[in-house]
Amino acid sequence: DGGITQSPKYLFRKEGQNVTLSCEQNLNHDAMYWYRQDPGQGLRLIYYSQIVNDFQKGDIAEGYSVSREKKESFPLTVTSAQKNPTAFYLCASSGIQRNTEAFFGQGTRLTVV
Amino acid sequence: KNQVEQSPQSLIILEGKNCTLQCNYTVSPFSNLRWYKQDTGRGPVSLTIMTFSENTKSNGRYTATLDADTKQSSLHITASQLSDSASYICVVSAQPGGSYIPTFGRGTSLIVHP
Numbered sequence: 001d002g003g004i005t006q007s008p009k010y011l012f013r014k015e016g017q018n019v020t021l022s023c024e025q026n027l028n029h030d031a032m033y034w035y036r037q038d039p040g041q042g043l044r045l046i047y048y049s050q051i052v053n054d055f056q057k058g059d060i061a062e063g064y065s066v067s068r069e070k071k072e073s074f075p076l077t078v079t080s081a082q083k084n085p086t087a088f089y090l091c092a093s094s095g096i097q098r099n100t101e102a103f104f105g106q107g108t109r110l111t112v113v
Numbered sequence: 114k115n116q117v118e119q120s121p122q123s124l125i126i127l128e129g130k131n132c133t134l135q136c137n138y139t140v141s142p143f144s145n146l147r148w149y150k151q152d153t154g155r156g157p158v159s160l161t162i163m164t165f166s167e168n169t170k171s172n173g174r175y176t177a178t179l180d181a182d183t184k185q186s187s188l189h190i191t192a193s194q195l196s197d198s199a200s201y202i203c204v205v206s207a208q209p210g211g212s213y214i215p216t217f218g219r220g221t222s223l224i225v226h227p
Contacts, residue, residue, distance in 0.1 A: 006156075042202065099145045
């Protein structure tokens with residue numbers, strides 16, 4: 001089935017450790033995005049990429065890093081520099097044509113203890 | 114700066130009742146507006162898309178309206194069901210050629226009680 005897959009669904013890490021969240025899509029979408037969602041808050045853009053080997057910072061990029069070596073994959077690393085990393089992370093992908101729809105993964109809930 | 118504001122922040126209604134959610138935006142130049150439904154702990158799923166020339170679009174019990182002049186949209190839910198309990202997110206995209214990144218509202222949390 002075509003879709004966008006995030007893994008793992010739940011992730012626990014100790015404070016000070018880097019952690020990488022996976023996002024893979026087989027929809028042949030050019031654009032991919034990472035969002036963070038905190039309780040009672042809307043989605044905030046972390047990073048996005050519209051083409052392989054290129055990505056742009058979103059509104060809250062500090063403490064995060066990404067790579068886009070393949071069209072299908074857009075992993076997000078939460079570094080130890082991120083002061084409050086516990087959150088729900090959503091990955092999305094879309095075409096770059098007019099009126100294209102963004103499809104979301106099921107999310108990864110990261111808890112840092 | 115492109116912004117999307119949604120109201121109310123949260124809403125509680127009884128099963129079977131109707132409700133209307135609001136979305137105001139300042140995204141320019143406008144390309145399209147989507148309403149997404151997000152169940153707790155899941156990714157958002159698109160309900161409707163509206164372009165500049167469309168005023169109303171329905172998807173089952175969901176009806177979205179768009180007033181491009183006042184930059185307002187609404188999502189009307191008819192005969193609510195318990196499964197409608199979710200967060201509803203308004204997303205507005207700018208035209209290609211501008212920064213073609215969707216701008217998300219914070220969502221309206223809807224709770225339907227039996």
